[in-house]
Amino acid sequence: MRWRLARTLWLVQFAYMAEYRAEIALWALSGVLPFIMLGLWSAAAGSGAGGGLDLGLSPAELGRYFLCVFVVRQFSVVWVVWQFEEDALQGRLSPYLLQPLHPLWRYVAAHQAEQATRLPFVLLIASLFFLLQPQSFAWPGPARVLLGVLAVGLAFAINFLLQSLIATLCFWSERASALERLLYVPTVFLSGLVAPLQAFPPELRRLALHTPFPYLIGFPAQVLAGNPMGEGQPFGLAAGFAAMALWIALLLPLLVLLWRAGVRRYSAMGA
Amino acid sequence: MMRLSLALALRYGRTLRRFWGTALATQLEYQLNALIELLAMAGNLAGSLLVLWLFYRQGVALGGWSWNSVLVVLGAYTCLDGLTSTLLRPNLSRIVNHVQEGTLDFVLLKPIDSQFWLSLRTLSPAGLPELVVGVALMLWAGRRELGTLPLSAVLLAALLLLAAAVTLYALWFVLAATSIWFVKTWNATEVLRAALTAGRYPVSAYPSGLRTLFTLVLPVAFLTTVPAEALLGRLTLAGALTSLLVAGGALAISRAFWTFALRFYTSASS
Numbered sequence: 001m002r003w004r005l006a007r008t009l010w011l012v013q014f015a016y017m018a019e020y021r022a023e024i025a026l027w028a029l030s031g032v033l034p035f036i037m038l039g040l041w042s043a044a045a046g047s048g049a050g051g052g053l054d055l056g057l058s059p060a061e062l063g064r065y066f067l068c069v070f071v072v073r074q075f076s077v078v079w080v081v082w083q084f085e086e087d088a089l090q091g092r093l094s095p096y097l098l099q100p101l102h103p104l105w106r107y108v109a110a111h112q113a114e115q116a117t118r119l120p121f122v123l124l125i126a127s128l129f130f131l132l133q134p135q136s137f138a139w140p141g142p143a144r145v146l147l148g149v150l151a152v153g154l155a156f157a158i159n160f161l162l163q164s165l166i167a168t169l170c171f172w173s174e175r176a177s178a179l180e181r182l183l184y185v186p187t188v189f190l191s192g193l194v195a196p197l198q199a200f201p202p203e204l205r206r207l208a209l210h211t212p213f214p215y216l217i218g219f220p221a222q223v224l225a226g227n228p229m230g231e232g233q234p235f236g237l238a239a240g241f242a243a244m245a246l247w248i249a250l251l252l253p254l255l256v257l258l259w260r261a262g263v264r265r266y267s268a269m270g271a
Numbered sequence: 272m273m274r275l276s277l278a279l280a281l282r283y284g285r286t287l288r289r290f291w292g293t294a295l296a297t298q299l300e301y302q303l304n305a306l307i308e309l310l311a312m313a314g315n316l317a318g319s320l321l322v323l324w325l326f327y328r329q330g331v332a333l334g335g336w337s338w339n340s341v342l343v344v345l346g347a348y349t350c351l352d353g354l355t356s357t358l359l360r361p362n363l364s365r366i367v368n369h370v371q372e373g374t375l376d377f378v379l380l381k382p383i384d385s386q387f388w389l390s391l392r393t394l395s396p397a398g399l400p401e402l403v404v405g406v407a408l409m410l411w412a413g414r415r416e417l418g419t420l421p422l423s424a425v426l427l428a429a430l431l432l433l434a435a436a437v438t439l440y441a442l443w444f445v446l447a448a449t450s451i452w453f454v455k456t457w458n459a460t461e462v463l464r465a466a467l468t469a470g471r472y473p474v475s476a477y478p479s480g481l482r483t484l485f486t487l488v489l490p491v492a493f494l495t496t497v498p499a500e501a502l503l504g505r506l507t508l509a510g511a512l513t514s515l516l517v518a519g520g521a522l523a524i525s526r527a528f529w530t531f532a533l534r535f536y537t538s539a540s541s
Contacts, residue, residue: 026458030465039481040472044331053331178307185314189321199325 009106013113021117028121031073035129037194038066055198061227063136065196067129068148068221073193074122075115076156076216080107081180084167097263104164104259111160140226147237148224154244155220158212161251168255171262186211192218197234205234212247215240286383287391294361294393308397316404319345319471334475340503341473342412347432347495348471350405354436355464356398359443362390364460367450376538386529390444413502420502428502431511434518435494439467441521442490444529451532470495493517 017024042062045053057065084107087093096103130137140148166183169176188194190213197205197218208214219240222229230236298305323345327338336344366389369375379385409428413420446459466489469477474485474492485491493514500506 022453023458026462030458030461032462032465033468036466036469036481039469039477040326040333043476043478044326044333053326053329175301175304178304181311182307182314185311185318188315189318194318194322195325199329201328 005101006109009101009109010113013106013110014116017110017113017117024114024117025121027077028074028118028125031070031077034066034069034073034193038063041066041195041199053199055196056232057196057198057227060136060138061225062196063129063133064138064225065221065227067126067136068224069193069217071122071126072152072155072217072220072224074118075152076159076220078111078156078159078163080104080111080160080163081167081170081177083107083110084164085170085175085177088170093266097266107164108160111156115156138226140224144223144226148220151220151223151241151244154241154248155216158244158247158251159216161248161255162212164255165251165258168258168262171266186213187216190214191216192221200234209234209243212251215244215247219244283383283387290392291394295396298396305397309400312401312404316349319349323472334473334477336473336476337416339412339416340499343409343416343499343502344473344495345471346405346407346409346412347435347498348405349408350402350432351435351439351470351494353398353401353403353405355439355443357395357402358391358398359440361393361395363443363447365389365392366447367454370450370536371454373538375536379533379536385533386444386526390440409499409502416503421504424502424504427506427511428498431498431501431506431514434514435498437518438490438493438521441518441525444525448525448529448532451536467491467494473499490517490521 041053041055042059045055045059045062055062084093087096093103096106162183163180166176166179169179190208190211192214197208197214200208214234219235222233222235223237223240227233229240323333323338323341326333327341332338333341366375369378369389378388381388410420410425413424443460443463446463449459469481469485469489470491474482474496477485482492486493497506497510497514501511
């Protein structure tokens with residue numbers, strides 16, 4: 001029963017998202033930032049007398065890292081805040097709340113369906129990247145692919161929980177999406193999106209690792225890229241996964257509590 | 272003839288004041304939003320500085336630019352980003368709605384130029400602090416780099432920043448105007464915005480392939496690097512003229528493109 005429900009939900013959302021292929025392709029393209037940053041970091045690593053920049057990453061590893069940042073972002077992007085805000089403002093939320101299915105599951109299915117439509121574009125862009133940068137290419141082993149997919153899935157889960165917390169604030173204020181802009185700032189700068197965590201000075205790196213942000217992008221990208229981990233590197237494989245699990249264990253009950261309090265407060269819009 | 276065009280300019284100026292007056296009045300209703308925007312701007316600027324510092328603390332000078340001069344580039348970028356949030360985004364992202372809902376008909380019927388109306392109808396004050404901070408950062412960092420800023424350099428930089436704004440506007444407008452044919456692809460402006468973030472850094476900091484791309488295909492170099500060079504007195508006359516030519520050409524193309532696009536506009540619901 002549960003399984004059939006999930007399947008139907010997913011198929012409906014997939015059909016819906018497939019209608020928007022062109023838009024989603026453009027959304028995928030608008031994630032070019034990692035490639036711009038790769039240009040900057042690789043030029044900096046190559047330049048400068050006296051060795052230039054030492055990140056402890058070879059040029060091939062650096063290239064792979066930023067490609068994986070791009071991929072991770074494509075599959076962990078979350079827009080639940082806007083969708084939820086719109087649904088709440090338009091009054092669509094009320095019927096959703098009456099259905100015997102937690103409304104957030106609907107959004108989870110929508111996100112997963114959208115990610116599935118992104119897959120071909122991501123593969124295309126990745127192939128293009130390797131055509132231009134063949135030295136970065138390496139066949140990933142099956143274990144690495146599995147771990148990478150798991151890490152990306154967990155990153156999506158953390159991001160979804162974080163953003164849903166903000167979305168839930170819509171029960172109190174009708175413009176909660178403005179808060180998302182604030183959350184976006186550390187997501188860009190502390191996550192490893194614009195600079196690999198190897199480039200951070202040790203204190204800043206320690207600080208960043210106490211926030212969920214590096215686990216949204218930096219850690220899954222390193223896992224997927226198969227870059228060295230552990231001693232002397234910002235992440236350890238087991239420690240990284242443990243931290244991810246910890247963040248989920250922390251955020252999930254918080255979301256459940258906040259949601260319950262919010263629904264109790266809810267009085268439909270436009271009444 | 273002279274008097275006629277003066278009267279026309281006055282009429283458009285008066286209209287603009289009305290447009291922006293009402294826009295400001297509505298926006299100021301949301302004070303909390305303004306505060307959040309301000310915080311987000313501060314955060315973004317701090318983050319950009321952090322990224323730059325990550326390079327410079329290791330002794331890497333991006334493209335050979337000193338710390339202070341690279342801040343001038345960041346200032347130019349911040350200024351243009353503020354302009355984007357103030358004018359370009361609120362206005363041009365609505366073109367697709369007008370096409371989708373058929374309200375473009377009403378715009379075309381108005382006794383005022385449709386490109387003018389679509390481009391300048393409203394204004395979002397949220398981007399204004401960014402504009403001011405960007406200019407201030409440019410001047411402050413420029414002075415720290417050179418000691419004193421000659422007036423001629425400041426004026427040239429202002430002119431080229433204006434040219435950069437025109438180029439940016441024209442690019443954005445052309446992309447937004449394609450929604451007359453492809454309603455669904457209005458996200459193309461987001462791709463443009465993402466690609467233009469490359470302008471946070473001087474164009475010489477990129478590998479040669481990207482540098483060519485950012486000069487010849489996407490005019491990122493003319494948007495931020497050229498005005499910064501002008502302020503620092505490093506720009507050649509040829510560079511300045513090219514930048515002005517790019518701006519003039521882009522504006523003319525956007526105008527021609529709009530008249531061309533309107534020929535294909537057949538209203539919604541048809």
